[in-house]
Amino acid sequence: MSEIVRDRIQLNPKFLQLVKKRNAYAFVMIALVMICYYGYILLIAFNREFLATKLGAGMTTSVGVPLGVGVIVFTILVTWIYVRRANSEFDAEMDAIVKEGRQ
Amino acid sequence: MKSLVSLLLLALASGSALAAGADLGQAQQQATNWTAIAMFAAFVGFTLYITKWAAAKTKSAADFYTAGGGITGFQNGLAIAGDYMSAASFLGISALVFGSGFDGLIFSIGWLVGWPVITFLMAERLRNLGKFTFADVAAYRFSQTPIRTFAATGSLVVVAFYMIAQMVGAGQLIKLLFGLEYTYAVVIVGVLMMAYVLFGGMTATTWVQIIKAVMLLCGATFMAVAVLYQFGFSPEALFTKAVEVHKSHDKIMAPGGLIKDPVSAISVGMALMFGTAGLPHILMRFFTVPNAKEARKSVAWATTWIGYFYILTFIIGFGAIVMVGTNPEFLDAKGALKGGGNMAAIHLANAVGGNIFLGFISAVAFATILAVVAGLTLSGASAVSHDLYATVFKKGQASSADELRVSKITTLALGVVAIVLGIAFEKENVAYMVMLAFAIACSANFPVLFMSVLWKNCTTKGAVAGGFTGLIMAVVLTIGSANVWEVVLQNPKGSAWFPYNSPAIFSMSSAFFVIWLVSILDRSAQAEKERAAYPAQQIRSESGVGAATASSH
Structure with missing residues (x-):
């Protein structure tokens, strides 16, 4: 990889724009996971009663169970959503920038 | 013998189970189980055959460390999941659910949430910047000797604590299972x-992980389906029956004593969340895939399998409450589980699949430890040979053959050390060690990696000062916590001088602060050079231009 290509990528405003966009997206996703997880932990610390509430009259399953499983499923989903967007949209844009630099 | 149940209750009572990690504790030796031994022998035979095949392919240092970079994202995802799903998490989490229901779910969630952090922040940058070890990434634009020395120290300390916990766990398990x-x-x-x-180097280690992960996932799936089948696939029916027969009744459907104070809870959460992104044996796996796309895919698959596995352990734990906890065949005279609390999943295997399936699950549980230890050893060996020997001592002048030879010698040495430590720690309480490994990973390795890759103004001095601050604080504060100060060092109850379960919230923040402070105060010419090198590093880390490619075979 020649330094000329690197310099061209560096001078291309699209490069930093894309990096910014992708980082912003990643940080939003991390924030979502953190809100979800720490929200759940704080709920356990401060509002046990809510988590112990039954899903319906006469039921055994408490609100905490679907919420907990929900946190697991949410974590998996968020990961896939990011990976899909990064592997298609972001990578395509980055490839275009690298190609421009190589010309 | 200290019964596992009482240990677990003790841990719960002190609110420390979350910090202790799922631990196997002391176990009582059971009758020799030949079915399990035969199944394990079959696993060993098969994996050694694979090792022979892998050995033919392992010629260069790149083959040894990264399997030539030719593992697919899906395969690597399974291998990462294999690294992460330990015997302690399988038996320990199902035992926690068996003992206190809902709390097991809280516990397992904590172990999962670190994965998105790795995906979003680390996976592709590691792949783009690194070659063999995470130190390659951290040291990319820095002065090699100090950063590599720090990274190798961080890796080896994490590997050592993690390894001792695994070896002692293996010793306890073999008494129970075989x-x-x-x-x-x-x-x-x-x-x-x-x-x-x-x-077989990385190729063999990866395939051992994949095989073990598939076996564990299949076995756990079979057990969960067998449990749900009994209740017409209605979790509600399963919970209702469990509440009816469990001695704590409806309490098992609500949070119990796992989380006492919010500071500990958040601190433990941070250790798990960011520690995962600092474990050397996990980070090393990102160099085995051909490009950033596959690196991202591998974490997405790993997260999927690990999350799925934790949901299964929750069902398995409840299944054990109903099918094991009520069956006198599995209980001793006092009504406790034969062999201790961690046997819940093992007894359930017997209840749903008979003696053959019991043998299978026992063999899988033991194989799990073996695979995790192999991964740890490989990452320890690469820290010594690639970071210390080739870069620090030989200043990058070592040949691939020399580096390979040093890694093999280190592997032998680590094997001997692991055996010696495993025997030395037999009677010790090692419950805190896995959590300590996570605390160090999140307070030392993660901040250095994060700042060196994402912060332009970070310098060598800042990274080394901050990294060691995090490492030392994590260790010292852990020693001061009740789990070590009172339980391990046997100081009087209440004398622990660090009041929380995990140091992470303090040690990790301090590491970041020191990296920042020392870096901005660093006015040396070297620091200027390092800051000026950031744009070039950024282009490689974000675009993959110039990244190491898969070797040709």
């Missing part, structure tokens, strides 16, 4: 792990 002596387990694990790593 009915063999503690020492056998430690020697068997040590010798087999050396064989995998020494001859």
Whole structure:
């Protein structure tokens, strides 16, 4: 990889724009996971009663169970959503920038 | 013998189970189980055959460390999941659910949430910047000797604590599952792990992980489906029956004593969340895939399998409450589980699949430890040979053959050390060690990696000062916490001088602060050079231009 290509990528405003966009997206996703997880932990610390509430009259399953499983499923989903967007949209844009630099 | 149940209750009562990690504790030797031994022998035979195949492909240092970079994202995802789903998490989390229901779910969620952090922040940058170890990434634009020395120290300390916990766990498990002596387990694990790593390098280690992950996922799926089948696939019916027969009744459907104070809860959460992104044996896996796309895919698959596995352990734990906890065949005279609380999942295997399936699950549980230890050894060996020997001592002048030779010698040495430590720590309480490994990973390795890759103004001095601050604080504060100060060092109750379960919230923040402070105060010419090198690093880390490619075969 020649330094000329690197310099061209560096001078291309699209490069930093894309990096910014992708980082912003990643940080939003991390924030979502953190809100979800720490929200759940704080709920356990401060509002046990809510988590112990039954899903319906006469039921055994408490609100905490679907919420907990929900946190697991949410974590998996968020990961896939990011990976899909990064592997298609972001990578395509980055490839275009690298190609421009190589010309 | 200290019963596992009482240990677990003790841990719960002190609110420390979350911090202690799922631990296997002391176990009582059971009758020799030949079915399990035969199944394990079959696993060993098969994996050694794979090692032989892998050995033929392992010629260069790149083959040894990264399997030539030709593993797919899906395969690597399974291998990462294999690294992460330990015997302690399978038996320990199902035991926690068996003992206190809902709390097991809280516990397992904590272990999962670190994965998105790795995906979003680390996976592709690691792949783009690194070659063999995470130190390649952290040291990319910095002065090599200090950063590599720090990174190798961080890796080896994490590997050591993680490894001791695994070896002691193996010794306890073999007594329970195979009915063999503690020492056998430690020697068997040590010798087999050396064989995998020494001859088959990363290729063999990866395939051992994949096979074990598939076996564990299949076995756990079968158990969960068998449990749900009994209740017409209605979780509600399963919970209702469990509440009816469990001694704590409806309490098992609500949070119990797992989380006492919010500071500890958040601190433990941080250790798990960011520690995962600082474990050397996990980070090393990102160099085995051909490009950033596959690196991202591998974490997405890993997260999927690990999350799925935790949901299964929750069902398995509840299944054990109903099908094991009520069956006198599995209980001793006092009504406790035969063999201790961690046997919940093992007894359930017997209840749903008979003796053959019991043998299968026992063999899988033991194989799990073996595979995890092999991964740890490989990452320890690469820290010594690639970071210390080739870069620090030989200043990058070592040949691939020399580096490979040093990694093999290190593997042998680590194998011997693991066996010796495994035997030395037999009677010790090692419950805190896995959590300590996570605390160090999140306070030392993660901040340095994060700042060196994402912050332009970070300098060598800042990274080294901050990294060591995090490392030392994590260790010292852990020693001061009740789990070590009172339980391990046997100081009087209430004398622990660090009031929380995990140091992470303090040690990790301090590491970041020191990296920032020392970096901005660093006015040396070297620092200027390092800051000026950031744009070039950024282009490679974000675009993959110039990244190491898969070797040709």
